[in-house]
Amino acid sequence: MDTAPTPAGFATLNPFFITRDVEGLITFLQEVFGGQEHPDARTMDIDGLLLHAELEIGGTTLMFGERKPGWPFLPQLTQIYVTDIEATLARAEERGARVVTHPTDFFGTSFSRVLDPWGNLWWVYQHGEAPEMDWSSPDDDADADLTEWTDPDLAYIHRTLLETMPTLDTEPGPS
Numbered sequence: 415m416d417t418a419p420t421p422a423g424f425a426t427l428n429p430f431f432i433t434r435d436v437e438g439l440i441t442f443l444q445e446v447f448g449g450q451e452h453p454d455a456r457t458m459d460i461d462g463l464l465l466h467a468e469l470e471i472g473g474t475t476l477m478f479g480e481r482k483p484g485w486p487f488l489p490q491l492t493q494i495y496v497t498d499i500e501a502t503l504a505r506a507e508e509r510g511a512r513v514v515t516h517p518t519d520f521f522g523t524s525f526s527r528v529l530d531p532w533g534n535l536w537w538v539y540q541h542g543e544a545p546e547m548d549w550s551s552p553d554d555d556a557d558a559d560l561t562e563w564t565d566p567d568l569a570y571i572h573r574t575l576l577e578t579m580p581t582l583d584t585e586p587g588p589s
Contacts (some may be wrong), residue, residue, distance in 0.1 A: 423470045432475040446505045487585040489533040499540035516572040533586045
């Protein structure tokens with residue numbers, strides 16, 4: 415497959431957030447993740463709502479638009495790598511986010527999830543050294559029961575995902 419070259423500040427794939435109080439979300443992401451806005455991209459619609467804005471975080475551009483009346487609530491699920499997971503989560507919590515998966519070892523990387531006040535779920539990683547893994551399945555384990563996680567960290571990560579996902583179908587209240 416052939417992917418086109420991308421302009422500076424864009425990745426091959428770039429998320430687009432449609433939400434209420436988009437200005438608040440942009441400020442939240444600037445303060446928590448250090449995002450830098452592309453001010454020349456800001457476009458207002460004829461109804462006075464923000465039609466398009468861009469915020470660059472770590473070389474990837476996120477795009478934003480204000481949700482219009484009648485448009486559905488669409489939470490985003492987004493992964494981000496940070497240099498200090500504890501400080502990032504503290505900044506997020508200070509700004510109204512809720513940590514739903516506390517930092518947990520995930521194959522040598524620290525993994526967490528945070529739900530922002532707009533109902534978006536962020537997979538927050540601090541990269542570490544991955545241990546050597548043997549991903550092959552020995553023949554004697556071929557019939558193993560995969561209904562339970564045997565590793566407590568993986569069980570916790572899985573449980574918090576199963577608990578959080580059903581809550582994403584309802585828009586959070588006003589900030």
